[in-house]
Amino acid sequence: MLQPTKLDRKSSLSEFSTQELAQALMERLSISPDEWHKLKSNRKARANEQAAAAIVFLLKDQPEEALPRLQQAVGWLDRSISAPPCPTHQKGVRSEE
Template identity: 60%
Template sequence: MSQSISTTQDDLAQKSTLELAQLLAEKCAIAPNDWHRLKANRKAQANQHITAALVYLESGQTQEALAHLQQAVGWLDRSVSPLPCPTHGTH
C-alpha cells in the first residue's frame, strides 16, 4: 500500500503546477448530473471557482483568475445566489 502512495507522490512531483491545478479543478468541478444537488452548496461552488482561478493564474490569465476569485468570495459571503436550472428554461 505504501508503495502505491509513494508512486503517486512521485507521479505528482513530475507534474507542472499548471497540470496539478488542472487536476484539482477537474476534481472540484461540479458535474452536470450533480448540478441540482450542489447548486446552492456554497462550499462546492466556491471550491470550483477557486480551483478554476488557480488554472487561470498558472496560465497567465490574471483577469480571468480574479473574476473566479471574486465569484468564490461571493459564494462564501453570500452575495451570490444560485442561478435557475439552465435546462428548465423560463416559465
C-alpha cells in the same frame, strides 16, 4: 498488494507540472451536469470550483480570467451571491416565439 506511501505519492506528483496538477484539481472539483441540481446551491462546492478555476488561469498568466472566478468564490463564501433558479424548472416562464 502494497499501498503507496506518502513519499511514493509525492515523488509521483513531482512528475507533473504545477499547471497540470491545478488542472487536475479543477477537474476534480468541477460540478458535473449529473450533480448540478444537487450541488448548485452548495456554497463550499461552488467556491471550491471557482477558486480552482482561478488558480488554473493564474498559472496560465491570465489574471483577467482569474479575477472574476475569485470574486465568484468569495461571493459564495460570504453569501453575497446565490444560485439562480434553473431555467428549465421556472414556473410561468415562456420561451420566446
